[in-house]
Amino acid sequence: MGTVYLVxxxxxxxxxxxxxxxxxxxxxxxVFHDALVEADVLALAAGAEKIAVGKRCGAHSSSQRFINKRxxxxxxxxxxxxxxxGGDPMLFGRAQEEIDALVAAGIDVEIVPGVTAAxxxxxxxxxSLTRRGVARSVAFVTPRVGEGEAPHAWAxxxxxxxxxxxxxxxxxxxxxxxxxVAHGKPLATPVTVIENAGRAQSRHAxxxxxxxxxxxxxxxxxxxxxxxxxxxxxxxxxSLAPRQALRTGT
Amino acid sequence: MGTVYLVxxxxxxxxxxxxxxxxxxxxxxxVFHDALVEADVLALAAGAEKIAVGKRCGAHSSSQRFINKRxxxxxxxxxxxxxxxGGDPMLFGRAQEEIDALVAAGIDVEIVPGVTAAxxxxxxxxxSLTRRGVARSVAFVTPRVGEGEAPHAWAxxxxxxxxxxxxxxxxxxxxxxxxxVAHGKPLATPVTVIENAGRAQSRHAxxxxxxxxxxxxxxxxxxxxxxxxxxxxxxxxxSLAPRQALRTGT
Numbered sequence: 168m169g170t171v172y173l174v175x176x177x178x179x180x181x182x183x184x185x186x187x188x189x190x191x192x193x194x195x196x197x198v199f200h201d202a203l204v205e206a207d208v209l210a211l212a213a214g215a216e217k218i219a220v221g222k223r224c225g226a227h228s229s230s231q232r233f234i235n236k237r238x239x240x241x242x243x244x245x246x247x248x249x250x251x252x253g254g255d256p257m258l259f260g261r262a263q264e265e266i267d268a269l270v271a272a273g274i275d276v277e278i279v280p281g282v283t284a285a286x287x288x289x290x291x292x293x294x295s296l297t298r299r300g301v302a303r304s305v306a307f308v309t310p311r312v313g314e315g316e317a318p319h320a321w322a323x324x325x326x327x328x329x330x331x332x333x334x335x336x337x338x339x340x341x342x343x344x345x346x347x348v349a350h351g352k353p354l355a356t357p358v359t360v361i362e363n364a365g366r367a368q369s370r371h372a373x374x375x376x377x378x379x380x381x382x383x384x385x386x387x388x389x390x391x392x393x394x395x396x397x398x399x400x401x402x403x404x405x406s407l408a409p410r411q412a413l414r415t416g417t
Numbered sequence: 418m419g420t421v422y423l424v425x426x427x428x429x430x431x432x433x434x435x436x437x438x439x440x441x442x443x444x445x446x447x448v449f450h451d452a453l454v455e456a457d458v459l460a461l462a463a464g465a466e467k468i469a470v471g472k473r474c475g476a477h478s479s480s481q482r483f484i485n486k487r488x489x490x491x492x493x494x495x496x497x498x499x500x501x502x503g504g505d506p507m508l509f510g511r512a513q514e515e516i517d518a519l520v521a522a523g524i525d526v527e528i529v530p531g532v533t534a535a536x537x538x539x540x541x542x543x544x545s546l547t548r549r550g551v552a553r554s555v556a557f558v559t560p561r562v563g564e565g566e567a568p569h570a571w572a573x574x575x576x577x578x579x580x581x582x583x584x585x586x587x588x589x590x591x592x593x594x595x596x597x598v599a600h601g602k603p604l605a606t607p608v609t610v611i612e613n614a615g616r617a618q619s620r621h622a623x624x625x626x627x628x629x630x631x632x633x634x635x636x637x638x639x640x641x642x643x644x645x646x647x648x649x650x651x652x653x654x655x656s657l658a659p660r661q662a663l664r665t666g667t
Contacts, residue, residue, distance in 0.1 A: 178530070185427065185532060189436055211663035255532070256557065257539035259588040263548045263648075272542075278540035280428070280615070282435060282505070282530045287506035293520075297559075300566060304558040304574035305508065314550045324554035324578035365530070398513075404665045 169246040173256040175281015178365025181207035188279050200251040235268035242274040255283040259309050287330035287365030288392050292402045302329035302398045309334040319346040326350035330396035337387030340380040357400035362389040373402045420494040425505040425531015428615025431457035438529050450501040485518035492524040502515045505531040509559050535582035537615030542569040550650045552579035569596040576600035580646035587637030588632040591657050607650035614641040623652045
């Protein structure tokens with residue numbers, strides 16, 4: 168029986184994986200990856216069969232149960248099976264369902280953490296998510312909920328935190344505004360929408376919570392995050408274009 | 418004028434830095450690092466002068482203003498200056514003060530994100546911080562506040578989130594319990610204290626919020642995190658000793 172490694176692919180650029188993740192990909196025999204994982208990252212698994220499973224945003228995704236079964240089956244055939252997830256596997260990645268299925272089947276599981284998109288966004292924006300006297304708490308949330316879950320349950324934590332980062336929310340910006348306002352965030356709260364954080368094509372637009380639908384329409388096409396809170400007020404001033412030389416270094 | 422890179426050192430193990438961070442350390446001329454950064458990580462900066470600045474937990478830390486000045490001075494003398502911070506630089510790292518000082522001095526700043534300790538903890542515990550139907554929001558907080566800040570302001574976000582990870586809180590566990598309970602968290606909420614997350618010596622203890630002072634006394638000696646929420650209930654069952662072979666791989 169092989170080992171299944173749930174590995175964080177990081178935010179996009181192939182040099183924002185951890186060294187451990189890159190080494191595991193180099194010796195993987197098979198890699199099951201999210202549809203959003205970049206080709207440059209997959210190229211690190213030169214000797215592996217690569218199988219796309221799942222899709223972050225909706226249609227045509229493999230069912231989770233089918234993914235679990237494929238991972239269990241692969242562990243019977245291969246020594247080193249990698250399940251590669253965008254960002255970090257333990258945030259919004261349905262990792263627990265895969266871990267539980269593997270453990271139930273008696274298969275060894277290892278997790279390799281990754282850089283989550285919110286931290287890549289902070290880096291691109293050159294704005295710290297915490298700041299003395301301004302922001303001491305940070306919430307990561309997603310408005311995408313499963314069947315039977317309360318639609319706005321995420322908003323209480325987001326509205327209570329000094330800084331909130333909303334994953335996978337740009338496609339429902341008006342609903343995000345409504346939920347945050349209902350939980351007490353002022354419409355004048357600074358927000359920044361950033362698309363492709365951690366990639367060469369990282370771009371953002373800054374404004375106020377009341378502007379979020381317009382900002383999301385401008386910058387919400389690729390994988391996008393919404394940063395909400397006073398610290399977002401500084402993004403217009405401090406953020407610069409990413410350095411191409413660094414991002415594409417080999 | 419050189420460039421100052423604020424670089425995430427990750428949670429501890431030298432292979433949990435990003436590839437980009439490791440490459441920057443290899444070509445750095447000088448590295449200003451937190452006291453908590455591991456020797457194995459610093460060894461990646463083979464050709465650099467290494468200067469310890471700051472200390473996460475209190476006494477004898479260099480004043481922030483003095484650190485800012487040293488970074489500005491170093492950029493006048495060196496091409497590649499690395500400011501190496503534990504975990505990710507943009508979470509609880511006072512990065513903004515350093516960025517602002519460097520930008521004000523006309524110095525180029527780049528941020529390289531890192532794996533934050535909470536995600537290394539989730540990996541070690543094999544417990545996802547989010548889980549469908551159980552946990553859809555995550556808060557990262559610290560009870561360590563600066564002068565003039567409200568002492569329990571952090572607790573509202575932590576109590577509102579399905580999962581909370583408390584950084585640098587094990588040393589004031591009784592106060593953490595009091596603040597969370599005052600903001601509505603039941604005393605029976607599952608908690609896990611994990612020390613040295615992301616390192617070979619990672620160890621944890623699980624219980625209920627009411628047990629936190631005892632758990633923190635047992636597992637709060639090294640750098641420690643407190644994980645609060647229903648997802649923590651599974652840590653007793655799913656967590657195993659880290660695999661030495663993987664963690665020390667070269």
